[in-house]
Amino acid sequence: MTVYVVEEQNSKKRIDKLLSDINPDQSRSQVQDWISKGLVTVNGNVVKANHKCHLGDKVEWSIPEVQPLEIEAENIPLDVVYEDSDVIVVNKPKGMVVHPSVGHPNGTLVNALLYHCDDLSGINGVERPGIVHRIDKDTSGLLVAAKNDVAHKRLADQLSNKTIERRYEALVHGVIEHDTGMIDAPIGRDPKDRQRMGIVENGRNAITHFRVIKRYQKYTHVECQLETGRTHQIRVHMRYIGFPLVGDPKYGPRKTLDTNGQALHAKVLGFKHPKTNEELYFEVEPPAYFNDLLGTLDL
Numbered sequence: 001m002t003v004y005v006v007e008e009q010n011s012k013k014r015i016d017k018l019l020s021d022i023n024p025d026q027s028r029s030q031v032q033d034w035i036s037k038g039l040v041t042v043n044g045n046v047v048k049a050n051h052k053c054h055l056g057d058k059v060e061w062s063i064p065e066v067q068p069l070e071i072e073a074e075n076i077p078l079d080v081v082y083e084d085s086d087v088i089v090v091n092k093p094k095g096m097v098v099h100p101s102v103g104h105p106n107g108t109l110v111n112a113l114l115y116h117c118d119d120l121s122g123i124n125g126v127e128r129p130g131i132v133h134r135i136d137k138d139t140s141g142l143l144v145a146a147k148n149d150v151a152h153k154r155l156a157d158q159l160s161n162k163t164i165e166r167r168y169e170a171l172v173h174g175v176i177e178h179d180t181g182m183i184d185a186p187i188g189r190d191p192k193d194r195q196r197m198g199i200v201e202n203g204r205n206a207i208t209h210f211r212v213i214k215r216y217q218k219y220t221h222v223e224c225q226l227e228t229g230r231t232h233q234i235r236v237h238m239r240y241i242g243f244p245l246v247g248d249p250k251y252g253p254r255k256t257l258d259t260n261g262q263a264l265h266a267k268v269l270g271f272k273h274p275k276t277n278e279e280l281y282f283e284v285e286p287p288a289y290f291n292d293l294l295g296t297l298d299l
């Protein structure tokens with residue numbers, strides 16, 4: 001059990017912000033997860049993440065030790081788009097989980113990277129070696145991993161500073177009338193369903209830009225550009241404005257096209273090389289299923 005008595009400089013600070021400041025090696029989302037599980041109390045009471053602390057409050061938290069998974073290197077084919085001694089860029093297939101978890105101990109991108117690479121950064125621990133950012137299991141496309149801690153930190157800084165370019169192609173339900181748009185709505189854990197994300201008042205800032213590529217009778221082919229990178233951001237934002245992704249089992253309608261998961265592809269990835277500062281730009285076309293699906297739609 002760790003105890004902290006709130007000092008004047010931290011008075012009126014949100015409890016999630018306070019704890020993430022006290023625990024700099026933990027992300028704010030991780031701290032919010034602790035709070036949601038009742039592992040944090042203020043003056044003996046369980047609180048919400050937006051609770052404001054006051055001078056003299058007694059904050060207590062007890063975090064169980066994470067039992068590290070035994071991660072095995074697996075000879076899984078990788079579509080390597082670019083690789084050097086600092087970074088590796090891969091085109092992840094639809095259906096592949098990025099990092100191991102209790103439900104997915106093997107067959108992940110991390111298992112494949114451990115076999116393919118001699119070394120990966122250790123900043124995110126043994127469960128997520130090299131992983132700077134992630135894309136969902138059923139989202140295909142570009143992802144960069146770091147081979148050392150210096151590269152990892154510099155790429156993470158670019159993510160934080162919103163200088164990494166990430167553009168996606170998606171197919172959504174409904175016909176979007178505007179050619180372009182911006183969605184600015186905070187994203188956080190859905191209070192009614194902890195397995196989902198949603199637009200919540202005290203969520204994290206999230207901005208998505210979209211552009212219509214082509215309209216069909218009942219669907220729209222769009223390009224989405226991320227300004228921030230929240231969990232399920234495009235899926236949540238497009239649902240929020242009334243145009244959920246085709247095939248999305250979590251945020252889409254029950255009646256949708258059979259795509260085995262959301263029709264979403266990370267097409268473009270651009271960033272500065274963490275060592276040379278060279279501008280790198282990569283683009284991969286959507287997988288065959290995506291283009292085949294577009295070919296079946298009526299204009």
